[in-house]
Amino acid sequence: MSNPRLSHSAALILKALSLGYCFGFDVMEVTGLPSGTVYPALRRLERDGFVESKWEPEKEAVANQRPARRYYEVTREGRAAALAATERYPLLARLVPEKHS
């Protein structure tokens, strides 16, 4: 794949995902971006093969008394794109703190 060029918002979202924020709502909270930007951007990133989405196991969610959520994982191409985006937007690394689980 050729070197992908992401918008600042898409790069920020990808960075958040690569730092362990897996859900749309988490990404919104940590980046401060509105949901109207985050969710369509996640769809685009998934379409372009930078992230993959999966459903949380139902049993796990039921045990925690909450509905299962769709979570996102960064692919190998996505990791390369996140790295390229960090080089392009050096402040990106400071905007999103690493997730402490």
Added chain:
Amino acid sequence: MSHRLPSPLPLFDRNLLRIVEKVVPREEREEWSRAWKAELWHMHHCGSHRRTSIAGITADFSIGLTRDALWLRTDSWRRAFSGTAIVCLAPLFGLLLLSTLMALALNGSWHLLGMYLRDPFERFLLEAPLVFVTFTAASRRHIEQSSASRMMCWIKRQVFFTSKTSLTSLLAFMLSVDICWPIHAHFPIIAELFQTLFFVIFTLIGLRWVFWDQEQRCKHCLRSLAMPARVGRPSHNLLEWNGTELICKHGHGLLSVPEMETSWCQSSQWIDQIDAWGETAGV
């Protein structure tokens, strides 16, 4: 499969989801609805948004889910119409309409436009077939078909080609007329001469594109062929075929375009794959 929430969502959220889910393509609706119900549930129960107003967060999520639904709808349209004949003809028609409106604005009224266009249009009716015949005779590349073409496909291709050629010629005509309008009042004869000249140039450029575009389309569904791949080595030209292969994304066939026209490989070849799939399925 139903996925129940531990506690129900507020009435506003449920109604909003019910309304907006109509925008989402049917095959993706269930998953979209499930994902948003879960996100909204988490927003109400787990978020650290307590410092901001719940109304503000709800408004933000309402915009988010609406934009998400619209994105899915536009993406499904993009997938459905990408490279189709309609997407090719619609911009041509739009440009023709725009150039006609420009001519109308320059002339001031439909009556004056009609009077201004009368003589050039009579010339256009004579010039257009001449340019078309000359261009076709001089440059048309033949495409060999590997199997007998279906009648309906052939008719569809000809209708598309005729529509595209007619729209391109009319567009070239309207553009040439618009360009020459400013000098028409002072130098009518020079304007007519230039109009004819511009028309021929625009039509030749347009026809070149029309033929190229027609060649690069699937012979069955008329979608643009994709994924060009270079095959063979140019240095082995005497020993093997080399050129570019393009495929129909819907699996209808393959177009082989030779890099150089040789005595044993003069023209592009369309290889039908529908029959091959049928035979494979039969086996």
